[in-house]
Structures are given as structure tokens and as C-alpha cells.
Amino acid sequence: MSLWGLVSHMPPEQFSGLFGEFPRSLRCLLADWLENQPWEFITGTDSFCTSAAGALLSAMVEKLRSEAGGKGQPGQVLQQVSNLENTYQRDPLRLVGVVNGILEGERAALLKRDRHLPLSFHRRQEELKFGLELQRLQHRVGEIQALQELWKQMGEGTRACRQLSLQESQLKIDGKLQGKELPALILEAVKDLEGAKLQVLKRLHIWKRQQQLAGNGAVFEENLAPLQKRFENLVDVYFQLHRLVVAAGGELGSDLLSRLLERLDTVLNALIKSSFLVEKQPPQVLKTQTKFQASVRFLLGPRLLKVSAKPYVVRADMVTEKQARELALGGYGTPLSESTGEILHNTVALEISATSATSCAAFKNMLLKKIKRCERKGSESVTEEKCAVLFSTDVALVSGNLTFHLQALSLPIVVIVHGNQDNNAKATVLWDNAFSELERVPFMVAERVPWEKMCETLNLRFMAEVQTSKGLLVEHYFFLAQKIFNNSSASPEDFQNRSVSWAQFNKEILPGRGFTFWQWFDGVLDLTKRCLKSYWSDRLIIGFISKQYVSKLLGSAPDGTFLLRFSDSEIGGVTIAHVIRGKDGSSQVENIQPFSAKDLSIRSLGDRIRDLTQLRNLYPDKPKDQAFGSHYNKEQMGKDGRGYVPTAIKMTVESEREQKLPPQEPAQAVPAHMYGSLAPSPELPMDHRCQVLAPDMRSSGFPTQFLPQFHVPEEVSMNVGIPSTSPFHSPPTLLPAPVNTAAPALPLCPDGSFSNQPLTPELLPCVYMPEDPFPLVLRELSPEPVDEEMPELAPFSPASHVSPFGPLLGNPHSLLPESLGDNVDLPSEEEFRQLLYEGQMEGLQSPAPHCSHPGHPYGDSLANPSW
Missing domain, CATH: 1.10.238.10 (EF-hand)
Structure with missing residues (x-):
């Protein structure tokens, strides 16, 4: 957006003092055009500035007349344009000062309000400045050519007299000649060329800085065509000046001639070496054994490279931060001695395209095979170590027998060998991209x-x-x-x-x-x-x-x-x-x-x-x-094309206020002798459940609806050192299985094997986990409390020979449903315990050797219970 577009919405009284000689209505008509002219940079009073100001006055009058006629403006505007032309025709530099004052006032008001100017404004100002400098250079070259033509028309005698008079009247001050004769004009032209070169290199550094910020996500104008045009224009001026200086050698003298040629060659060297750059950067976080791409471009290649039967080859090598610093201090003029990493497919031809007027080398299939790590400083980690890819080539120029060694360094790269290093590597790159300075020593960055x-x-x-x-x-x-x-x-x-x-x-x-x-x-x-x-x-x-x-x-x-x-x-x-x-x-x-x-x-x-x-x-x-x-995603309704009813995942969240314990139903149980020492335990989680049916329960038609489900204690299986090869290493889920009467189930022994005795109701208490302090306990299901702290059981004490489930076995009548109470002749508590003990002794008698577990601390009490 233009400055006028921003300040036109501000109160007019803020600009009342600006539009004295130049009407505000004309400023509105000119709008963007006025801001796209180099008013700010026409600061001298020489012939070039005067001619540039006159050209601006003529262009302004033509622009105003076309705008006024096209928009149907009244005759008053045309009268203002006529007055403007008459007022400033004799002194166009005065118009430059007036317009520049208006633009400066608008910028000051905008800075006061927004504290900054748009980035587009600064970019446009830089382009206007370089365009004017290039015009000045071309004007100087024209003056030198005109003066040399004039001298050619003069005789030898007249030229000698003029040369003698010139040497007497001119004084050398800091290597510069005073006066407006040929040597002075050439010196001014060389000085202007050096200034334009610095401006082009500064613009190149800005492009590189923007390329680096693009690694953090900044907007980046990648088009190098305008920059290439600037390099080519300056090289053209260089060749013209070089030819004029050599032609004026007799008038300049050998000492001045050699110094001028040296300064011109310095400009050419800087332009050539700087125009070799990395157009597409390699990844700044680079993983070994991973392919990557990059490309380099020689901006002056189409203009300067000599046609060769053998194409020029660009090479890519990995360098450390120390090597990059040494190359920068040496001006990137010395070849690399040793690469710090091995890159495959690291040589590519430098191709020149006549249609696009570009000279590029594209690396499409590089791979970093390995990297040599440097000695790190202090607590610096691997992901803080920075290196870079160095691209290099040797080229020969069209003019003369000059050969240049060109080098271009990529942005800093962090090399990783595993994906888990990616996060920290990105942090190093982000910090370096954001806070590094222009033309820094590689790869210094603020702490x-x-x-x-x-x-x-x-x-x-x-x-x-x-x-x-x-x-x-x-x-x-x-x-x-x-x-x-x-x-x-x-x-x-x-x-x-x-x-x-x-x-x-x-x-x-x-x-x-x-x-x-x-x-x-x-x-x-x-x-x-x-x-x-x-x-x-x-x-x-x-x-x-x-x-x-x-x-x-x-x-x-x-x-x-x-x-x-x-x-x-x-x-x-x-x-x-x-x-x-x-x-x-x-x-x-x-x-x-x-x-x-x-x-x-x-x-x-x-x-x-x-x-x-x-x-x-x-x-x-x-x-x-x-x-x-x-x-919201649209939920499918009805059956799909294959006739299936769709399913959907729904999310629910229960808050603490909504969590209530569901009502508990009375427990249903089976006769106690069906599970011997097996008893329910309320403290274990509901996630590990099993249902065990003894063979006679299945075959006798016992009503399975009265069979409880049981919890398998997770803490038993996880805390007693069960080997990983044990079938009970993870909490098991024992499910009902068909009973094969021909091959009855066998009880499980502590070592994981099976006993030769069939699994009968009397032997059911012997089914237990290996290395378990007590037999496998089957527990009756009860409704699972929600977010309620489970009651803790009294600790088991083997010395007292009291079962941790004793309170639950104290009254076997409580384990039976009320509906069976009238139809079953129930034993007393004493009879129940006696039957239980006799059942175990009759089934076990003396434990078989392969069922004994002498190493278990409670093996004897399990084989010969005293309760």
C-alpha cells in the first residue's frame, strides 16, 4: 500500500503546512506515481541532478494532464498544472525540494502513528536509489566519451598545451583530481561505480538474509532476475570505463592509470565472486543416509562465461564451523583442504540456459553418508554443532585469460543421525536464522x-x-x-x-x-x-x-x-x-x-x-x-452400501460430582464345597475376571446362573516374581471350556506342570499359581465401585495360620442364595470346616513329588493346611 493510501485517512490539519506551493489536490491526483520517483536522492546541483530534475518536471506535467483529462477534472486543476510548469521550468531543482518536503512530512506523520513504515516502502526506496546511481554512472560515461571525442578532434599541439595547463592547475587530494577535465571525470565515474557496487552487494546480502529468515517462515521473494540485472548493468559499466581508462592512458599518466585499473579490477572481482550464490538451500536439519537437494546460481554466468567444450563442474563438500570461518576470512578464494563429511553424488555440471538467461547447477540426488564430529565446547550438545555445505567451481571468463575460483557457503546446517534429535536441531536452526547478523563471522550468533x-x-x-x-x-x-x-x-x-x-x-x-x-x-x-x-x-x-x-x-x-x-x-x-x-x-x-x-x-x-x-x-x-x-463431521445415518449398520465412537466424561456408586445386588454363591478354600475378595480390580467350573458342576446340571465370576488378583501375579515364561506372567482370564470326560482336566502344580490326578472338586483347592504364597483364589463378582477407595484387607500372617479370607469363610451360609435356603440341608460352620479339611486331605493324601514345592516359603502349609 502506498504512503498516500495510509495518510489520506489521517486528519488534513496534520498536513496543513506541507501544501503551500504544491496543492493537495495535485498530490491526490499523482498518488503512487509521486512516490515512485527518486526525489529524495537528487541532492546535488551538478549537470546530472539538474537534468534529472528537469526530466521529473516534464513527466509530472504530462502525468497530471492525462489524469485530469481522464477523470473529467475541472479547468481549475488544469490551470494549477500550467502554473506549476511556469513556476519551476527555470529551476526544476526547487520543485524537487518542495515535493521531497511533502513526502518527508507524510512519512514523519506515519511514523508517529504506527512507529514504522511498510517494508514495501523501504524496498522501493532502495530500488529508486540504485536506479538513480546507475543513471548517474551512465551520465558520467557519456561525458567522458564526449570529452574524448572532443580531444580527438583537436590537434596534437593543442592537446599538449592543454595537458600542460591541466597539470599546473590540478591538485591531487587523497588520490582525487580537482577540476572537470578528463582525469577528474574518470575519477568521479570510478568512485560512483564503487558506490553502486557496494549498494548491489548490500542488496545481495539483504536477499540472503531474507532467504535465511524464510527458514523460520518469513515471506521471501526468491526471484533473482532483478538482482542479476543489476550485476549485469554494473559489469557493462565496468567494461566501458575500463576501455575509456585504457584509451586515456596518455592523459592520465602511468601511476594514475595503474591505480585506476586496480580499483576497477577490484570492483569486477567483488561482483563476480558475489554473484555465485546458493539459490536453493539444502535442509538445515540434515539426517545422515537421507537424500537431499540444493542448487547454486552464477548470476554473471550468461554474460561472462566462455563457451567451453567441457562443461564447468560444481562440487559440494561438507565443512565445519571452523573451516567456514577460515574460508570467510580468506575471502573464499582458497580451495578447501579437507571435507568434514562424505557426500555422495556431489558433482554437477554448471549449465547455461540461453532461453532463461541463467547459469545454474542443480544437485538433485545428494546423500550425506557420514559426518566427522568436531570437539564440542563445554556443555554443547551434538544438536548445537553447526556445519555447512561449500559449493565450489573454477571458471574462465570471456574477456582475457582470467580464471576465477568461485565458492558459495550454504546456511548453517545441523546434522543428526536419529529422528529424536530433530526437535533440538530445529531449535538451533531457529535461533541462528532469527538472530544472526548480516556479513557475520560464520556462524556467530548472540547468546x-x-x-x-x-x-x-x-x-x-x-x-x-x-x-x-x-x-x-x-x-x-x-x-x-x-x-x-x-x-x-x-x-x-x-x-x-x-x-x-x-x-x-x-x-x-x-x-x-x-x-x-x-x-x-x-x-x-x-x-x-x-x-x-x-x-x-x-x-x-x-x-x-x-x-x-x-x-x-x-x-x-x-x-x-x-x-x-x-x-x-x-x-x-x-x-x-x-x-x-x-x-x-x-x-x-x-x-x-x-x-x-x-x-x-x-x-x-x-x-x-x-x-x-x-x-x-x-x-x-x-x-x-x-x-x-x-x-462437526456428518454422521452416517442408516445402512451403508453393503447393508451394514454404521457404528460411531462417542466421547463421555464423568465429573467427580457425577460419579456415584451403583447399587449393589446381593451376591449369589454356590455350595462352599464346590470351591474349597476359594473365596471372594472385594479389594481387587474388576479388570481381571475368570469363571471356573469344576467338571462335576458342568455334567451334573448345576444351575450356572448361581455360579459367581471371580477376580484373579493382579498383585499376586505381578509381585511374587513369576517368570516371564510362566503362563500366569500376565493376569489370566480363565473362561468356561467344554468338558472332555475322556481326558479330564488336571490340577496345576507350582512348577507349571500338571498333576496326574484328575481335577475333582476335592482337588480344586490345589489349583494355584506357581510361586504363589497361597492357592489361586477365585473371587465373587460384586458391582465395581466408581472412583471409590477400595477397602484394604488385613495382612496375611503365615505364623498364625489364619487365612486372609477367613472372615469371608466364617459363615458359609452367607454364600448361598436365599432361594436355596429352604431346599438344602446346610452343615454347620464347624461341620463345613471339617468337611473342607477332610476333602483336602483325602484328595491330596501325601503330595506327589512333582507337586511339591519345597522352595516355596509357604509350601508346607499349602500341602497340609491346619485350618
């Missing part, structure tokens, strides 16, 4: 940077990674500052003048966490990019906000109000915080367990929010269907 610059970097990276136009807000920066500086009590103003260090960014672990600030932030980037882009772009996610501030926001909100924030304690998680209000009117903010990218790939965030009926309004008061309706 501390202003927090304000860090915010800009994080915002740039976030928008580029997520591919969104909605960046971070001031509130987000405040939360990030609290996190990285570990200060939750400071105000936003307290962080404005603070600086953040590399250690705080990605070396120091955040307090109470297991990760660094960057590792956490990169996790948020990845989650948002993969699953939350549309939600963030629609501003449905606050995201960067602390749990404490969420409680403050939602504390007074209605029941069901919710918001979305990134998890503060997990990497790559988003959570829902919502308000629950109890019957007494008290409110509580609950945070649902964070969702990872994997969770959201199973069911999207929008569908999860739709599933939860306790969520009603997105903070502050937007109904959730209105906010997230466009993010």
Missing part, C-alpha cells in the same frame, strides 16, 4: 536476545508452520513470557525490556516439567498444524493461557461455559476447561484430560465437543453449536 524479538520469531514460526494468517496475540506473549521466565506474578510491562537466553530457550528444563520451553512450544506447533488449524484460524482456541487464569476467567461464568487451551504439563496436548456448578450454587472449573494428535485423529475435536452435553457455551457466551457447527 541473549530481546524478548520482543523472540516474540516476533515465535509468531512468525507459528503462522508459517500452521499455515494461518491468525498470529499470536499480546495475551499469548504474556503467557509465554511467564512460562519461559518462570514468573507468574509479573505484569506484561515487566517483560518488555527483558532478554531471553539460549539456555532458557532450549537448554534448561522448565520447573516441574521434563522438557524445555522450545520442546513444549514445538509440540503445540505440531498439534495445531496437524489437527487444529481450522479451529485456531476461526479463533476458537485461546490456547496459550495458564490453568490459573482459566479459573479466574471461568469462575463467574454460567454452568457449561468452556474454553480450549494448550496443556501446560504435556507436550502436544489440548484440553477443555469447563464450569460445573453444584446444587448448592458453588462452581468448579474442571480440566478434561488433554487430547493428543493421536486422540484427535480418532475423533475430531469438534465431534468431541458435540458429544459432551455438559459443554454449552464457548467463552464468553457463544453457543457451542454456533461456534463449532462447521467443524
